[in-house]
Amino acid sequence: xxxxxxxxxIRGEDLAEIHxxxxxxxxxxxxxxxxxxxxxxxxxxxxxxxxxxxxxxxxFWSRRRQEFWRKGDTSGDRQWLREAYYDCDGDTLLLVVDQxxxxxxxxxxxxxxxxxxxxxx
Amino acid sequence: xxxxxxxxxIRGEDLAEIHxxxxxxxxxxxxxxxxxxxxxxxxxxxxxxxxxxxxxxxxFWSRRRQEFWRKGDTSGDRQWLREAYYDCDGDTLLLVVDQxxxxxxxxxxxxxxxxxxxxxx
Numbered sequence: 001x002x003x004x005x006x007x008x009x010i011r012g013e014d015l016a017e018i019h020x021x022x023x024x025x026x027x028x029x030x031x032x033x034x035x036x037x038x039x040x041x042x043x044x045x046x047x048x049x050x051x052x053x054x055x056x057x058x059x060f061w062s063r064r065r066q067e068f069w070r071k072g073d074t075s076g077d078r079q080w081l082r083e084a085y086y087d088c089d090g091d092t093l094l095l096v097v098d099q100x101x102x103x104x105x106x107x108x109x110x111x112x113x114x115x116x117x118x119x120x121x
Numbered sequence: 122x123x124x125x126x127x128x129x130x131i132r133g134e135d136l137a138e139i140h141x142x143x144x145x146x147x148x149x150x151x152x153x154x155x156x157x158x159x160x161x162x163x164x165x166x167x168x169x170x171x172x173x174x175x176x177x178x179x180x181f182w183s184r185r186r187q188e189f190w191r192k193g194d195t196s197g198d199r200q201w202l203r204e205a206y207y208d209c210d211g212d213t214l215l216l217v218v219d220q221x222x223x224x225x226x227x228x229x230x231x232x233x234x235x236x237x238x239x240x241x242x
Binding site: 008009010011014017027029031036037038040041053083084085086087088089092094105106107109112113114115116117118119 | 129138150157158161162204205206208209213226227228230233234235236237238239240
């Protein structure tokens with residue numbers, strides 16, 4: 001049973017509220033819908049945001065490689081976008097996803113935030 | 122009954138893993154411990170991270186004002202830091218807090234991410 005994409009309508013009134021940084025990017029926080037866990041943070045430009053909403057999967061902009069990066073195309077660990085929000089300043093996105101596969105992190109961890117300050121005590 | 126601060130030990134092995142951007146900053150995602158809701162994103166430099174861990178409250182660096190900004194000093198809506206994580210790349214922080222008062226957002230909303238792409242349908 002493969003998850004089904006649920007595209008989100010692209011509205012001009014939403015896009016107009018986003019304030020892209022000088023590089024044309026904003027940070028996007030990705031949260032798992034079931035567990036509420038924060039999975040990762042990556043960057044989006046307007047084109048990758050549009051693709052994410054249209055395709056119902058997360059598509060980021062790789063700052064290092066300067067190219068689109070559709071999450072899970074290589075690893076299989078796709079993120080199905082269910083809800084997307086922008087913050088009061090319009091300079092950060094929050095993406096609520098169904099995380100497929102082992103998790104969001106290339107290390108094999110479910111969340112990229114698996115290291116705790118001060119240790120696990 | 123006022124919440125109690127729970128300082129987090131500052132360890133060199135944690136700080137050594139953080140990769141500050143050219144401005145000396147990293148984004149910090151703030152999540153509410155009780156509800157799991159993502160509240161906001163703000164920026165930290167090393168000094169504000171150290172203060173946050175020591176004081177057990179979130180202290181950010183204001184990029185616009187170029188000064189420390191201890192959350193809640195003006196609004197009263199303080200954030201009591203309970204757990205802090207860094208991601209696999211060491212370039213993003215996740216702060217789990219007990220949010221005091223009305224919420225994290227200057228608009229009066231509990232979370233800054235109160236606007237949804239595509240509307241509330």
